[in-house]
Amino acid sequence: MSRHGTQAVRVGAQLIGGGAQISVQSMTTTDTCDVRATVAQIAALADAGCDLVRLAVPDAQAAAALPEIVRVAPVPLVADIHFDYRLALAALDAGIAKLRINPGNIGAADRVRAVAQAAQARGVPIRVGVNAGSLQRELLARVEAGELSMGAAMAESALAQARLLEDAGCTAIVLSVKAAHVPATIEAYTLLAERCAYPLHIGVTEAGTRQGGVIKSAIGIGALLARGIGDTLRVSLTADPLEEVRVGRRILQALELRPYGPDIISCPTCGRAQVDVIAIAEELERRVAEDPALRQMVCTVAVMGCVVNGPGEGFAGGADAGMLFCKGEPIGNVAAGDAVARLLDELRRMHDGHVTAVS
């Protein structure tokens, strides 16, 4: 899949854009002032495969907590700043690897310039995060008058705000243009990809709860990635942020852009099913997601309700006992209740033998 060319920016030890691996981001939900809880959540997110973690920095107390959090965090951190430019300066002093601001709400040009220059001096990139819900009044009026689509207005806003930063001497810029409306989000990013080479942070904002949000995110982010657009992503869910990471990684896995452990395929079940396929497949998926070693594997594992479509690698239910398959051949009987444990054993054996199985 060819990717839209963008310039690279450095975020700590990672790169965003310029053909670098597409990174997955999420955001802590803890009170940033609670250093212990925040550090624990960052570690859990990193363990689930999150490459960059963003934290809300709403006030001076939160900014004061940053040095200690930055010191122990296993991944680069992004400070999310609104309204008060002094918080952005404090976050830079704390050693944050990236800033997310909206120059439109940081205030006067001299304040934007102060943040841009301080970030540039430290080699810290700034993401201009435009949201449909906080579009400037003039642009919103043009949208309401039918002169501009929401997607075009968001792209316009992001480019204008990037120019503000560039005029202030900032060269490491990332853009995002998120809406809760999937078509507007796709349009905005597509326009940006046509009009600039800034790396793009993609996502559908306020996407919703676990099921609805996953659908919107997979469609919005997936459509963009399939067109080669997007250098880093965040899935926004009203759910545990670990879910955001797992969903983001699975979107990349589905498009074969990044591996995220064995691809667990499973049948939809029907009247022929002789085991509880849903329970087995869900437990297997959860156990694999929790195991960093297994998440390194690139293979396909099937969970099927019966032997009608014998799997390459995996388990198929049977009347008395199910059957394990390897390379399309049956390798032994296993009771449904032991299926997950046996499949995990087989995966670990393949992993330890450095076998890469692709069925």
Ligand code: SF4
């Ligand atoms: S694998 Fe068997 S149980 Fe599953 S959908 Fe196909 S026929 Fe039905």
